[in-house]
Amino acid sequence: xxxxxxxxxxxxxxxxxxxxxxxxxxxxxxxxxxxxxxxxxxxxxxxxxxxxxxxxxxxxxxxxxxxxxxxxxxxxxxxxxxxxxxxxxxxxxxxxxxxxxxxxxxxxxxxxxxxxxxxxxxxxxxxxxxxxxxxxxxxxxxxxxxxxxxxxxxxxxxxxxxxxxxxxxxxxxxxxxxxxxxxxxxxxxxxxxxxxxxxxxxxxxxxxxxxxxxxxxxxxxxxxxxxxxxxxxxxxxxxxxxxxxxxxxxxxxxxxxxxxxxxxxxxxxxxxxxxxxxxxxxxxxxxxxxxxxxxxxxxxxxxxxxxxxxxxxxxxxxxxxxxxxxxxxx
Numbered sequence: 611x612x613x614x615x616x617x618x619x620x621x622x623x624x625x626x627x628x629x630x631x632x633x634x635x636x637x638x639x640x641x642x643x644x645x646x647x648x649x650x651x652x653x654x655x656x657x658x659x660x661x662x663x664x665x666x667x668x669x670x671x672x673x674x675x676x677x678x679x680x681x682x683x684x685x686x687x688x689x690x691x692x693x694x695x696x697x698x699x700x701x702x703x704x705x706x707x708x709x710x711x712x713x714x715x716x717x718x719x720x721x722x723x724x725x726x727x728x729x730x731x732x733x734x735x736x737x738x739x740x741x742x743x744x745x746x747x748x749x750x751x752x753x754x755x756x757x758x759x760x761x762x763x764x765x766x767x768x769x770x771x772x773x774x775x776x777x778x779x780x781x782x783x784x785x786x787x788x789x790x791x792x793x794x795x796x797x798x799x800x801x802x803x804x805x806x807x808x809x810x811x812x813x814x815x816x817x818x819x820x821x822x823x824x825x826x827x828x829x830x831x832x833x834x835x836x837x838x839x840x841x842x843x844x845x846x847x848x849x850x851x852x853x854x855x856x857x858x859x860x861x862x863x864x865x866x867x868x869x870x871x872x873x874x875x876x877x878x879x880x881x882x883x884x885x886x887x888x889x890x891x892x893x894x895x896x897x898x899x900x901x902x903x904x905x906x907x908x909x910x911x912x913x914x915x916x917x918x919x920x921x922x923x924x925x926x927x928x929x930x931x932x933x934x935x936x937x938x939x940x
Contacts, residue, residue, distance in 0.1 A: 613715050636699070649754060654757055654760060659748065659751070662678065663744055677721060685808075687808035689751070690751055771887045772909050778875035778882070781878045781880045781881070783799050783802070783857060784859065788803070821897070822898075850920075851922035
């Protein structure tokens, strides 16, 4: 059976019955014209929205519906992580081809709900509509943060160190493996692309301890993230290529191909966090790192000079531009 054959009302009723029940902070949830929510006292609300379009951001021939649902939620929660926020509520809007199989719809929603529940968030509403075009999964995420723990892009200072959670290039390697049909045996690398982990715990720890001055998520590649954070703060940046932690999956892939892993590492949509850490925040940084096991690596520094550069083998060159929507494709 397809979603077109089942119909909108039946699909919504399935959503009501199968998504986890929200907590007492949700006054009115799925089924009314809009959700009614009770924000945590003494916090700021942080909102973001991002859509996955089949054929643009994901390929339904490569990813399962469950993975697409999980990824759609995770990429939004990554934006909340970059702000130091805790995820609370999600709106899930699905633009569905009428011929989509009902089982695929149910798996997609189940995946989205599972990823939301993993991080303590609830799906409180959204929309279903039909399209003659590709599948679109649009998520709006709302979180909360105490004012003094809010992280932004435009608050870094010259001399702040640039630190990266996790490693660079895992998502690019995972996507390349899926496209080549050689993903068996390397689930971690495939998962780096298919179902990325938003760095919510890491961001909250860094914000709580005052170890982060600014942050941005690496959603359009590390090179783009460095440029965006530096530009927002009116600064330049210099990366140390030798310090960049290359994801093991990417290192193996490039070694097998005889390729340089650095270009892929700088362009990979890893959904890690790039964080500006004050140079004298050593004690606070150690306290924050005691709260998470994720690798956290110093990869460069922000500078008063406007140049965005990278040093490799003793040679300093301009940092690549990175990915930009409407200009290039992945």
